[in-house]
Amino acid sequence: MQETRLDTARIQAARRVIDPIFLDTPLYRCEALEPGLGCSVSIKLETANPVRSFKARGTEVVASLLAGNGPRAVVCASAGNLGQALAWSGRGRGLDVTVVASRFAPAAKLDRIRALDARLELVDGDFDMARERAAAVARYDGIRLVEDSLDIETCEGAATIGLELVNTAPSFDAVLIALGGGALATGVGHVVKALAPEVEVICVQPLGAPAMTHSWRQRRVVTTESTDTIADGVAGRRPIPAVLDDLLLVADDAVLVQEASIVAGMRMLLDHAGLVVEPSAALGIAAILEDRDRFAGRHVVTIVCGGNVDLDAYHRWVGAAPVHRS
Numbered sequence: 249m250q251e252t253r254l255d256t257a258r259i260q261a262a263r264r265v266i267d268p269i270f271l272d273t274p275l276y277r278c279e280a281l282e283p284g285l286g287c288s289v290s291i292k293l294e295t296a297n298p299v300r301s302f303k304a305r306g307t308e309v310v311a312s313l314l315a316g317n318g319p320r321a322v323v324c325a326s327a328g329n330l331g332q333a334l335a336w337s338g339r340g341r342g343l344d345v346t347v348v349a350s351r352f353a354p355a356a357k358l359d360r361i362r363a364l365d366a367r368l369e370l371v372d373g374d375f376d377m378a379r380e381r382a383a384a385v386a387r388y389d390g391i392r393l394v395e396d397s398l399d400i401e402t403c404e405g406a407a408t409i410g411l412e413l414v415n416t417a418p419s420f421d422a423v424l425i426a427l428g429g430g431a432l433a434t435g436v437g438h439v440v441k442a443l444a445p446e447v448e449v450i451c452v453q454p455l456g457a458p459a460m461t462h463s464w465r466q467r468r469v470v471t472t473e474s475t476d477t478i479a480d481g482v483a484g485r486r487p488i489p490a491v492l493d494d495l496l497l498v499a500d501d502a503v504l505v506q507e508a509s510i511v512a513g514m515r516m517l518l519d520h521a522g523l524v525v526e527p528s529a530a531l532g533i534a535a536i537l538e539d540r541d542r543f544a545g546r547h548v549v550t551i552v553c554g555g556n557v558d559l560d561a562y563h564r565w566v567g568a569a570p571v572h573r574s
Contacts, residue, residue: 274296327428328354335365349375413439440498
């Protein structure tokens, strides 16, 4: 395999600085999902932790380095989950954390960032506008900018999920990974391709936020003017070139799914797995729903990457109508 920016030895070392509360998350076969999907499905559950997403694996690595010899103040842009994770990791290490987010981000995520003692600055725009503002704050205040997916620590922290998959899972044929900025996909993809190259790495993105998927398919950065998806955690418009370069080396496929399939995936995870998840976490199930023939008879792992969702919005999406039970 050609070299990505990631290093397997550093990924293994990352486990030693990440709080164990974020490691060795549940991985189990969910047989109740299988009749409706037509394949064997295992869930890697990244929501059973204090920030209810995988993001703290990366922020733990970032914060441990800064607490050792870096600046004591940091800023990041976030759709919500990275901000919570950096606030949590920073608070435990005495860092001054600023998070820039869209004022249209889910209120539950913004409230949690505040509750974790971070300074929260809101912008009247989307995530990519928050990225621009965070970079400006870092320059003006002379503090460390943590940029998700570009900073290798965020990718290598997420990559520890890949180590757990290949070390503990029974043999599986494919892993379905939510694709946004790319930290999760490149991190897990790097480890899987290095240690279990026969496993298919499939990235999944909403049709309404397709920039990284279009970029992967065209092998060049493709930006979009806007996004239109309930999956706010993966709704970027401007892929990072270095991250795309890594993704091109580790992803076997990148697919786009419709909003209705994302909602159906959320409903299935609630009804058959007892999991309340945010839309990004249902992308893997959505991909199976849209292409059952592709996965028929295979063993698929899907990473349930986040559970931070406004309950009012969740109830609107999932609804109270009976869900089909196979």
